[in-house]
Structure formats: C-alpha cells, structure tokens
Amino acid sequence: xxxxxxxxxxxxxxxxxxTAENQAEAERLIAKYPEGRTRSAVLPLLDLAQRQEGxxxxxxxxxxxxxxxxxxxxxxxxxxFYTMYNLEPIxxxxxxxxxxxxxxxxxxxxxxxxxxxxxxxxxxxxxADGLVTLSQAxxxxxxxxxxxxxxxDDYYEDLTYDRAKALFTAMKQGRTMHGGSQAxxxxxxxxxxxxxxxxxxxxxxxxxxxxxxxxxxxxxxxDPR
Amino acid sequence: xxxxxxxxxxxxxxxxxxxxxxxxxVGIEIPRFCYxxxxxxxxxxxxxxxxxxxxxxxxxxxxxLPVAEGMQVWTQSDLARKARKGVMEFLLINHPLxxxxxxxxxxxxxxxxxMVFGSDRSRYREVKRSVTEKHLGPLVKTxxxxxxxxxxxxxxxxxxxxxxxxxxxxxxxxxxxxSYVEQALTSELSGNIVDLCPVGALTSAPYAFHARPWELxxxxxxxxxxAVGSAIRVDARGNAVMRVxxxxxxxxxxxxxxxxxxxxxxxxxxxxxxxxxxxENGTLRxxxxxxxxxxxxxxxxxxxxxxxxxxxxxxxDAEAMVLLKDLMDALxxxxxxxxxxxxxxxxxxRASWLFNPTIAGIEDADALLIIGADPRREAPILNARIRKxxxxxxFPIGVLGPATDLTYPVEDLGNDPHTLRAxxxxxxAFWRVLTxxxxxxxxxxxxxxxxDDGAAVMGYARRLAETVGAIGDDWTGFGVxxxxxxxxxxxxxxxxxxxGGRDTAxxxxxxxxxxxxxxxxxxxxxxxxxxxxxxxxxxQGHHGDAGANRADVxxxxxxxxxxxxxxxxxxxxxxxxxxxxxxxxxxxxxxxxIRALSxxxxxxxxxxxxxxxxxxxxxxxxxxxxxxxxxxxxxxYRATHRGxxxxxxxxxxxxxxxxxxxxxxxxxxxxxxxxxxxxxxxxKTGAGKRTGTDG
Numbered sequence: 001x002x003x004x005x006x007x008x009x010x011x012x013x014x015x016x017x018x019t020a021e022n023q024a025e026a027e028r029l030i031a032k033y034p035e036g037r038t039r040s041a042v043l044p045l046l047d048l049a050q051r052q053e054g055x056x057x058x059x060x061x062x063x064x065x066x067x068x069x070x071x072x073x074x075x076x077x078x079x080x081f082y083t084m085y086n087l088e089p090i091x092x093x094x095x096x097x098x099x100x101x102x103x104x105x106x107x108x109x110x111x112x113x114x115x116x117x118x119x120x121x122x123x124x125x126x127x128a129d130g131l132v133t134l135s136q137a138x139x140x141x142x143x144x145x146x147x148x149x150x151x152x153d154d155y156y157e158d159l160t161y162d163r164a165k166a167l168f169t170a171m172k173q174g175r176t177m178h179g180g181s182q183a184x185x186x187x188x189x190x191x192x193x194x195x196x197x198x199x200x201x202x203x204x205x206x207x208x209x210x211x212x213x214x215x216x217x218x219x220x221x222x223d224p225r
Numbered sequence: 226x227x228x229x230x231x232x233x234x235x236x237x238x239x240x241x242x243x244x245x246x247x248x249x250x251v252g253i254e255i256p257r258f259c260y261x262x263x264x265x266x267x268x269x270x271x272x273x274x275x276x277x278x279x280x281x282x283x284x285x286x287x288x289x290l291p292v293a294e295g296m297q298v299w300t301q302s303d304l305a306r307k308a309r310k311g312v313m314e315f316l317l318i319n320h321p322l323x324x325x326x327x328x329x330x331x332x333x334x335x336x337x338x339x340m341v342f343g344s345d346r347s348r349y350r351e352v353k354r355s356v357t358e359k360h361l362g363p364l365v366k367t368x369x370x371x372x373x374x375x376x377x378x379x380x381x382x383x384x385x386x387x388x389x390x391x392x393x394x395x396x397x398x399x400x401x402x403x404s405y406v407e408q409a410l411t412s413e414l415s416g417n418i419v420d421l422c423p424v425g426a427l428t429s430a431p432y433a434f435h436a437r438p439w440e441l442x443x444x445x446x447x448x449x450x451x452a453v454g455s456a457i458r459v460d461a462r463g464n465a466v467m468r469v470x471x472x473x474x475x476x477x478x479x480x481x482x483x484x485x486x487x488x489x490x491x492x493x494x495x496x497x498x499x500x501x502x503x504x505e506n507g508t509l510r511x512x513x514x515x516x517x518x519x520x521x522x523x524x525x526x527x528x529x530x531x532x533x534x535x536x537x538x539x540x541x542d543a544e545a546m547v548l549l550k551d552l553m554d555a556l557x558x559x560x561x562x563x564x565x566x567x568x569x570x571x572x573x574x575r576a577s578w579l580f581n582p583t584i585a586g587i588e589d590a591d592a593l594l595i596i597g598a599d600p601r602r603e604a605p606i607l608n609a610r611i612r613k614x615x616x617x618x619x620f621p622i623g624v625l626g627p628a629t630d631l632t633y634p635v636e637d638l639g640n641d642p643h644t645l646r647a648x649x650x651x652x653x654a655f656w657r658v659l660t661x662x663x664x665x666x667x668x669x670x671x672x673x674x675x676x677d678d679g680a681a682v683m684g685y686a687r688r689l690a691e692t693v694g695a696i697g698d699d700w701t702g703f704g705v706x707x708x709x710x711x712x713x714x715x716x717x718x719x720x721x722x723x724x725g726g727r728d729t730a731x732x733x734x735x736x737x738x739x740x741x742x743x744x745x746x747x748x749x750x751x752x753x754x755x756x757x758x759x760x761x762x763x764x765q766g767h768h769g770d771a772g773a774n775r776a777d778v779x780x781x782x783x784x785x786x787x788x789x790x791x792x793x794x795x796x797x798x799x800x801x802x803x804x805x806x807x808x809x810x811x812x813x814x815x816x817x818x819i820r821a822l823s824x825x826x827x828x829x830x831x832x833x834x835x836x837x838x839x840x841x842x843x844x845x846x847x848x849x850x851x852x853x854x855x856x857x858x859x860x861x862y863r864a865t866h867r868g869x870x871x872x873x874x875x876x877x878x879x880x881x882x883x884x885x886x887x888x889x890x891x892x893x894x895x896x897x898x899x900x901x902x903x904x905x906x907x908x909k910t911g912a913g914k915r916t917g918t919d920g
Contacts, residue, residue, distance in 0.1 A: 058406070071389035073405040080394040 016059035022052055026067060038068050042078050046085055055086040083138075091126045093171060096137035096150040103139075103147035107160060111147055112136075114164035118172060131172065144188040145181055154179035229296035236292075244287040244298055245273055255300050256309060256338050258316075258423045259375035260288035263479065264384060270316070270375050272338065274308040275300045284308040306342070313342040316373050319354045319398075320424070327371065329425030331438040335373065356401055361391075362409030363900040364416055364488055366433050372426035374400055378418035385481065386412040387612045387632025402426070409904050412632075413605035413885055416487040420470065420480075429468065431488055431897040436460070436467045444805040445472055447792065448486040449540055449785045450889060452707035453584070453606045454794030455482055459786050459805040466490050466786050466806055476585045476857075477794070483605040484901070485885060485892055490786070492895030496769040498781035499810025509779065514811065514821070521778050522825040524761050528742045530557035534732040537563040537720050538748035538766065539709035539889055542790030542802075544838045545765075545782075545815035546711070547718040547845065548830055549747055552819055555828040559723030560732055560741065563715025565749045566881060567729050568671055569679030570705070570712075571868055572721040575860035577687070579713065579797040580607075580704035582666055583857055588614050590702060592662030594655065595635075596645070596686055597626045597878035598670020602885040603708050604795070608632065621662075623655045626672060626878040640877040642673075642682060649689040659693035666702040667695055672880040674705070684869030691864050701862045707795040708881055708888070710785075711748075714793040717846045736760035746772045747815070748782065750890050765818055767808070768890035780822075781812035784891060788814040789835065791842065791849065798857045799848050 018026055026045055033040045045067060049060040056079045065072040079085045086094070095115060099108045112123060115134050119127040126133040142148045145157030149164070156167055156179060163182040170177050185191055228237050231248050238247035243266070248255050258270035268289035275287045276299040284305055287298070299305055317339065324330045356369040374393060379402060382391045388411055390404050404410060410418075419429050441460040448455040448469070456474035460467050469490050471482035501517035502509040512520075525533060535553050537546050546563060553561050564570060570578040582590060587610045600608040608631060614620050615633040624631070625638040625645065638644055638655055647653040651660075659665040667690040673682045687703065689695075695702030707713060715721075722728050727735055729752065735741035737758040744757055748766040754775040764776030767784040785792075787808040793799050808814070813821075816838050823830040832838045842849035848858040886901040887893045903909045 071405070073389060073392035076405060077392040077394055081396045 014057055014059055016049065016053065016057060016063050018049070018063070019052060022048055030067060039070050039074070042068050042070065042075055043082075046075070046079055050085060054092075055089050086133075089126075090133040091130050093132045093151055094135065095132055095168075096135045096140070097123075098137050098140050098142070098146070098148055098150075100139040100143075102143035106146040108147040110161035111149055111159045111164045114159075114161050115168055118165060118168040132168075145185065151177070157181045158183035158185060227292050227294040227296070229292050229294070229298060231298040232300055238292045240292075242292050244275060244277070244285075244290045244292055244296070247292050248287065248298070248300060253300055255287050256342070257288060258334060258338075258373060259377060261377055261380075261421065264377060264380040264421075267376050267380065270373065271312045272309060272316075272342075274305055274312065276302045276304045309342045310344070313339060314344060314348070317343060317347065318349045319370075320373065321353060321370050323371075324425075327368070327425035328366075328428040328433055329371075329422075333425060334423035354398060359403050360407050360409065361404055361427075362415065363897065363904055364430055364484055365410065365419060366428045366430035367426060368428070369401060369426055371424050372402055373424055374402065375423060376402070377421040377423070378402060378427060381418055381421050382410065382412060382415070384616065385417075385609055385612070386414045387609075388412045391418075411905065413484050413601060414481055414609060416484045417471070417481050429488075431491060432468045436462050441467055442805075444803050446786065446803045446805060447800045448482070449710035449792055449802065450486045450489055450892060451483065451604050451606075452710055452712060452795040453477060453483075453604045454710065454792060454798060454800050455486055455606055456800075457482065457486065459803075461786075461805045464806045464809075466493055476583070476798070476855075477796075478606045479609075481606060481609055485888070485898065488897045488901075489886075489892040489895040491897050492768075492891040492893070493784050493786060495896070496890075496894040497809050497812070498767055498769055498773060498779055499808075499812055500781060501811065502773075502776070502779040504777040509776070512778075517778050517780060518822055518825040521763050521780070521822060522827075524743050524763075524778075525556060525826060528761075531560075532735075532740065532742040533558040533745070534560035534727060534735065534741045534743070535745040535747065536561070536565050536729060536732060536749040536752065537711060537715050538565055538746065538750055538772070539711050540766075540785065540891070541711040541715065541748045542785075542788065542792060542815060543714040543718050543799075543842055543849065544790055544835070545747055545819055546715050546720045547842050548816050548819040548823075548832065548838060549745065550718060550720050551830055551841070552823050552826070552828070553745075554723070555823070555830070556826070559726030560735070561720055561726065562722055562729040562732065563712060563720035565729055565752050566671060566675045566709075567679075568674045568712070569683055569869075570674065570716060572716050572719065574863060574865070575717075575797065576701065576703070576862040577683070577869075578705050578707075578716055579860050580668075580706060580795040581701035581860060581862065582704050583796045583798075584610050587611055587666065588617070589700070590614065590662075590664050590666040591620060592659050592665040593620065593622045594638075594648070594659060594665070594667050594689075595622065595624045595626060595631075596667065596669045597642075597673025597682065597880075598668055598706050599627060599629050599631070599672065599880035599882060600668070600670070600706060601629065601631045602880060602882040603670060604706060605885075607706065607795075621655075621658050623658065626670065627880055629880075641875065642678065642873045642878065643875060645682060645685040645689070645873065649685045649692060651692065656689075656693065659689075659695070662693075664700045664702055665690075665693050665695045666704065667693075668704050668706055670706045670878075670880065671708045672878045675881060676874060676876070676878075678871055678874040680869050681871035681873045684871070685873070687864075687869060696862050696864065701859075703862065705795070710792050710794070713795060713797060714791065714799075717793050717797075717848055718842060719845060733757065746776070748772070748890070765815065766890065767812065768894055770890035770893060780818050781808070781810070782815040782818060783808040783812055787812075790815070791839070793848065796857050797848060797860060798855065799853050800855055 029044045030041045045064045061075045062072050065075040097111050121127045121134045123136045147159050148157040158181045236247045255273045257273045259267045268286045273287040274284035277285045278297045359367045379391045383389045419427050444459045446459050448457045455478035456472035458470045458472045469487050473480050501512045503512040612633045622635045623638050624635045669686045690703040733756040743761045746764045750770040750772045762776045763778045764772040765780040765782050767782050785802045786805045789804045790802050884906050886898040892898045
C-alpha cells in the first residue's frame with residue numbers, strides 16, 4: 001500500500017467528462033440505488049472513470065461527486081482509502097506483482113527483476129516510454145499458482161524469471177498476451193497428472209479420502225493398539 | 226424498556242439507547258474520545274470498551290452497543306481496564322509527547338485519560354509518524370501529528386455545520402484529517418471543532434500560545450455580538466479577556482458558539498475609548514469626566530428639549546437604555562429610538578417583534594418560510610437549529626429573499642417581495658405547504674423590515690402566518706429574527722419615540738435640517754453619520770468607531786465583558802452578562818455614566834444602585850423581574866394589523882449582514898475578524914499564513 005498523497009494531485013488542469021457510452025453506464029449505476037442513497041454509487045463510478053482515464057484525477061473526483069450528489073471530500077476519502085484507485089497517472093499497462101509470503105517464497109522477486117530487466121523500472125515507477133507502471137500488490141488470492149502478477153484485469157500465474165521476461169517482452173513488442181497460468185496449467189489443476197482423487201468417485205470408497213492412520217486404510221490393523 | 230445492569234446497578238433504558246447512554250443515565254462515566262452525544266456514532270477510538278455478558282468473550286465498544294434486556298455490563302472490570310490500557314498504548318504510539326508546548330495541555334482528554342489508563346513508559350521503539358499541518362483558515366490551527374482520528378471534527382462539520390469540507394483520507398497509518406484541496410473551512414461555526422477535538426490537533430489560532438487554562442479566571446456570561454444571546458464563558462487573565470468558550474444552554478446554543486462570538490474578543494483590546502474626550506477647534510482632546518459631563522450638561526440644558534434626541538445602538542444594555550430614556554423624559558424630549566436600522570416594529574405589540582416560537586421550538590415546527598433573512602450570517606446558532614430540524618426530516622423550508630447557501634436545501638421562492646401577496650392570499654404553491662403543516666413557522670428577518678415598505682412586509686407576513694394556521698393556542702409560528710443584541714431590550718424598556726417624538730429617520734432628518742440640535746448616541750455606530758449635519762453629538766460607547774469619530778463629546782463606556790448588564794435576546798429571553806474584567810482607563814459602566822450625567826444636569830435620577838436600576842426595569846416590564854432571568858416570557862399574539870400596511874416595493878430583500886465577521890464596533894476592531902474578512906469575504910487565500918515580511 002502506498003501512502004496517501006498529501007494533497008490532491010493534478011489540479012483541475014485536465015477536464016474530465018465521461019464518454020457518451022460511459023455516461024450511460026454511469027447513469028445506470030446510479031439508478032441502481034434509491035433516491036438519497038446515490039452515495040453508494042461512488043465506488044463503481046470511480047472505477048468506471050479510472051477505466052476511461054487510467055487514474056483518478058481531481059477532475060474525476062469532482063465529476064463523480066457531482067453525479068453522486070456528495071461533497072468532493074467524500075469521494076476523495078473513498079478514492080484514497082482503496083488502493084486499487086490510482087491517484088497518479090500510470091502507464092498503459094499496470095503490472096501489479098504480488099509480493100506477499102506465498103508468492104515471495106515461490107520467487108516473486110524474480111518477477112520484479114524480470115520487469116526491471118525488460119522495462120528498466122522499479123516498484124512504484126512508470127517506464128520512460130509510458131508503457132508500464134510496476135506496483136507491488138498485497139495478496140491477490142492466487143497463491144495456488146504463485147508467484148503471480150495482475151496486469152490490467154487479468155492474472156498471470158506460475159511466473160518464473162524466464163516466463164515473466166517472455167511475458168513482458170511480448171507486452172513490449174505489442175504481441176498478444178495470454179492470461180492465466182504461464183506454465184500451461186488449466187486453472188489450478190496440478191501440473192502433469194493427478195496426484196490425488198485418483199480413485200473412481202463412483203465406488204463407495206472412491207470419493208472418500210481415507211487417512212493412512214484410519215482403520216479403514218489398506219493394510220491397517222483393526223486395532224491400532 | 227430493556228433493563229440491564231451496569232457495574233451492578235440496575236438501569237432501565239429506552240430501547241435503542243446505547244450502553245454508553247444508559248451508563249450516563251446513572252452517572253457512570255465511560256471514557257471516550259470519538260463519541261459525542263450531539264454527533265453521529267463513529268465507534269473508532271475504542272476507548273469505551275466494556276465487558277458485556279451475554280456476548281462474545283471480548284470487550285465491546287459501549288458507544289455503539291445497543292442495550293438489550295438482561296444485559297450485564299462491567300465498566301471497571303479487569304478485562305475492560307486492560308482493554309482500555311491497550312487502546313491507550315496504541316493511541317500514544319504515534320502521539321507526540323509535546324504536551325509542554327501544546328495549547329491543549331491542561332484541558333486535554335488524552336492527557337487526562339492517559340493519567341488513568343496510560344503506562345509510564347512506552348514499549349514502542351520505532352519512529353513516530355509525522356503529518357503535515359493543514360490550512361483550515363484563520364481560526365483553526367492544526368498540529369495534525371497529534372490527531373488520534375476520532376473524526377469528531379469531520380462529523381461536526383458535516384452534520385451540525387452542514388458544510389462537508391473535512392474528511393479523513395487514506396487508511397491505516399496513513400490516515401489524515403484534511404479539508405478538500407486544503408481550503409479554509411467556510412463555516413461560521415468552525416471554532417467549535419477546536420472544542421470538540423479531544424487532543425491538541427485542532428487548537429484556536431488566535432489564542433495560540435497566549436495562556437494556559439489554569440492561569441485564567443472563568444466567568445459565566447452571555448454573548449451580545451448577535452441577537453441570539455449564546456451562553457458563554459469568558460476566560461480572562463489579569464485584566465485581559467483571553468478567550469470565550471460556549472457554555473451549555475439547551476434553549477439557545479446547545480453547546481456551540483458562532484465564530485464571531487468566540488473570536489472577535491481581540492477587538493476588546495483595540496480602538497478602546499479609555500477616557501472622555503471633548504472636541505475643540507475641530508479635534509478631539511482628552512478631558513476629565515467633570516469637564517466632559519459639564520460640557521454635555523451645558524449643551525443639553527441650553528437646547529430646547531424638543532431639539533434634543535437620543536439613539537441607542539446595537540450593543541446597548543437595558544440598564545443604560547432605561548436610564549437614558551428616563552433622562553430624556555426628565556429633560557422633556559420625546560425623541561429617542563433604539564431601532565437605529567429603522568426596522569418597522571410596533572413597540573406596543575411584543576409578539577410582533579419577538580421570535581415567538583423560541584429557538585428550541587424550531588425543532589417542533591414542521592414547515593418554515595424565511596422572509597428576507599439570511600440566518601446563516603445573521604444568527605449562525607439559530608441556523609444550526611434550523612439545520613438540526615431539517616436533519617430530522619419532514620421539514621420543507623422556503624426562502625423568500627437572497628439566495629445564499631444556508632447549509633440545508635431550501636425551496637427558493639425568488640426574491641420579489643410581491644410574492645408575499647400571492648403567499649398571503651393563498652395563490653402560491655408554498656402556501657399549501659405551510660397550510661398542510663401542523664406547526665408552520667414564518668421567520669421574518671431584518672432584511673425585510675428595515676426597508677421603506679417594512680410595514681407592508683410585516684403586514685403581509687403576519688396575515689400569512691394567521692391564514693396558514695401558524696397562530697394557535699400552543700404554537701405561535703411567527704418569529705422576527707433580530708440582528709442586534711440591544712434591539713429587543715430597547716423595545717422592552719420602551720426606548721422608542723414618545724408622544725410626538727421622532728424615530729431614527731426623523732432624528733437624522735431633523736439633525737440634518739437643524740431641527741435637532743443635540744444627538745445623544747448610546748453606542749449607535751451603524752447610522753449615517755453624515756446625516757447628523759451640524760448637530761452636537763454626544764457619543765457614549767466603548768470603541769472608537771463611526772460614532773466616536775463624529776462625536777463632539779465622548780463618554781467612555783464598558784463593553785459586555787466589563788459590566789454586569791441586562792440584554793434580551795431575539796426570543797425575548799432576559800439574560801445578564803457578568804463583569805469579567807474592568808473597563809479600561811477611566812471608562813465606566815454605562816448606567817453609571819448616565820446617572821452621573823443626570824446629576825450634572827441637576828435632574829438626578831432616583832436610581833443610584835444597579836439593584837435600583839433593575840427594579841426600575843422590572844417596573845417597566847415584568848420580563849425584567851429577577852425570577853425571569855434566562856426565561857422567555859411568552860407574548861400574546863394579537864391578530865391586528867394596525868400600522869402594518871402600505872404598498873410593497875419591488876426591490877429585492879437584502880440581508881443587513883453583508884459581512885458576518887464585521888457587524889459591530891467590537892468585531893470591526895478585531896484583527897482576527899479582519900483576517901476572516903480577508904479570507905472569507907474578500908477571497909484572499911493564504912491570509913492565515915504569515916511570511917514574516919508582511920509587517
């Protein structure tokens with residue numbers, strides 16, 4: 001989590017208005033809440049604006065405040081509370097590398113190093129060409145495929161230094177990137193063959209997990225004592 | 226009505242009450258920082274943790290826990306005390322230990338509670354966080370490193386003041402209280418967040434490093450800088466008023482105080498009239514009391530009584546006004562007026578110039594029409610009450626007058642006085658709103674009554690109140706909002722033209738034409754001094770303002786903190802100020818000056834003591850009877866329209882208070898109020914920050 005900026009950035013030098021399409025979406029979002037409760041729409045409106053602008057500027061805060069019928073400070077409170085809102089301009093791609101314990105144990109530092117090698121950026125920096133911003137994220141809930149990074153809305157999992165470098169190179173060259181496991185796993189299925197649930201689930205014992213110490217386990221004596 | 230036991234005491238609490246409130250009922254005080262009974266519940270400081278059964282085996286926050294039948298609460302058990310001790314340790318982790326240089330020192334909730342729950346040493350070895358100061362305007366000084374994030378200030382500014390400008394940004398260790406883009410708070414009630422702040426994060430900027438609480442002597446008094454008469458406590462050191470704080474009075478100001486009432490007091494130190502002056506060859510020169518009184522007596526005696534007049538200003542007290550009235554009667558002059566702004570008010574009909582529903586009664590109203598008033602600037606405390614009523618819901622508010630932000634949404638009825646005719650005849654949409662209400666309230670401001678067509682406006686407003694059913698046996702929904710603390714008192718003592726006497730306009734016109742030779746100004750500064758022409762002007766007051774500038778003789782009087790004097794607020798509530806410090810130099814209490822003058826005139830008034838003057842007041846009106854201090858004596862509303870007629874003018878209503886921060890001689894002399902004027906009226910930003918090169 002980065003520290004909240006001391007003052008609201010990007011004085012209203014850059015006007016903001018929703019595109020026609022987003023304006024319709026914004027109105028649909030607001031209409032979901034009853035009269036007098038439009039404050040509830042602040043979160044989705046900020047998200048929508050960030051998708052359009054890339055970040056939440058002062059102009060965005062004021063526009064959203066006006067639409068939701070609250071004071072700008074209330075929107076600013078929300079925008080600074082949630083780490084997913086970018087309060088400063090970011091690159092075209094936002095790479096968020098998870099560095100929490102499971103990912104770190106599985107080599108998240110290599111992912112950061114790959115990004116540094118490909119783009120020349122460190123955590124918290126935007127590349128000189130404005131292509132990427134590298135951030136550090138707290139657990140994104142994909143520990144089973146650690147280490148991982150979120151780029152935009154997609155997860156890229158099972159990264160190693162080489163896989164991350166290949167991924168980032170593809171990004172730099174403008175080639176298509178495929179989300180999910182970079183090791184070719186399907187979701188979080190095990191690599192290679194199944195190591196568990198290998199029995200036939202249709203038989204009486206098949207679907208049941210049997211502990212080795214259980215009397216019912218093959219080879220166990222009836223009375224362990 | 227759930228019954229519960231708190232520390233073994235059985236309490237019957239109302240359903241929906243919190244454990245904290247139930248404990249308050251039986252006098253058990255639970256420590257707290259974020260909870261405040263007039264603000265919403267935040268539950269974020271965790272200082273009020275108590276042990277509760279039945280429930281989870283962990284302490285719970287008393288401020289946010291609703292009472293339940295059979296609940297058992299322990300506020301002093303080992304579990305509760307240990308929990309609070311832990312909370313205190315966490316609060317102190319980032320709190321600087323700068324009490325010796327903190328203005329809150331000696332009256333700090335955190336300091337006090339740390340004495341009970343704090344440890345004598347810290348286990349925290351890391352670096353404390355520091356937070357940048359925030360610019361909140363010229364009245365509130367910040368030291369945000371001291372903030373414990375109780376959010377009382379945020380809740381007050383949003384809920385009571387009604388200007389959502391403060392917020393808590395960031396989260397966790399990076400949370401900060403700030404205003405949006407560091408702008409100055411635009412509330413007339415902003416000083417209250419200093420009182421609310423339980424630590425020294427928000428302190429009073431004008432009072433910064435001036436005094437310590439234990440050096441001050443504290444006197445309970447009332448405020449006279451608007452017509453509301455808020456209860457205040459004046460803190461003085463030696464013979465200097467250091468600060469003014471609000472005092473609890475549920476009927477008027479609850480526990481809030483408007484910024485002018487709180488911060489204009491440095492004006493009591495500047496521009497003071499501390500000795501008599503006599504004009505000689507066009508310039509004022511210091512004189513002795515004997516000489517000044519002899520000069521005044523000579524002029525008063527040599528003039529034809531019919532060519533002598535008196536005007537009372539906005540800060541005049543009832544004692545001085547009643548003696549001056551009696552003195553004018555003794556001289557034989559009927560020309561006197563306490564309505565220096567020319568407001569059309571019938572002196573014989575109390576109900577026509579009082580705020581009859583009372584300030585607390587606003588909460589009973591269920592519809593409101595504001596005519597020609599800007600309550601936010603004219604009486605911020607009363608406006609806060611209107612906002613409180615608005616926040617309860619079901620309170621349509623219409624405004625016929627200048628369109629300003631009153632901190633609550635209103636239905637703008639435009640600013641054409643002719644609308645009144647449509648309203649009172651029932652052909653206006655808002656008439657129906659008022660009619661459907663059970664207790665409608667019609668509020669008429671001085672912006673509507675100080676005009677040439679004031680009588681017509683008053684007539685229509687009264688007719689409107691009567692036709693919509695605002696006048697009933699238990700509800701008088703017609704109220705006049707005054708802007709001057711002296712006005713109602715002056716009307717009550719009858720400081721109005723006698724038979725054949727001139728009113729303010731008549732006196733000014735007479736002085737200009739030469740028909741009035743001598744004008745006695747009792748603190749009257751807001752009249753057009755040029756209109757006084759060649760008249761001999763006697764000014765009795767405490768500040769060198771417009772009146773003293775024009776005067777031929779100056780008799781130095783006492784300000785409200787320097788005398789024990791009677792004022793009547795806009796509701797008709799008689800209240801008394803209390804002497805805190807002595808008047809400067811040779812200045813004297815106002816009633817004594819007039820009594821001395823009567824002796825110099827060889828027409829000595831019978832009242833030689835303050836008690837005698839007050840007995841005289843009580844003889845004129847029962848509201849001044851000793852038992853009525855602090856009480857409203859209701860006026861009987863009579864549905865007559867004598868004198869309230871005429872044609873409506875098409876000119877829009879204009880509030881008499883164009884600059885809230887400078888309305889009277891005291892606030893005009895105040896540097897703090899001048900700084901506020903710079904920031905809030907003239908729009909100079911950063912005026913609170915001094916560069917060192919600004920002299």
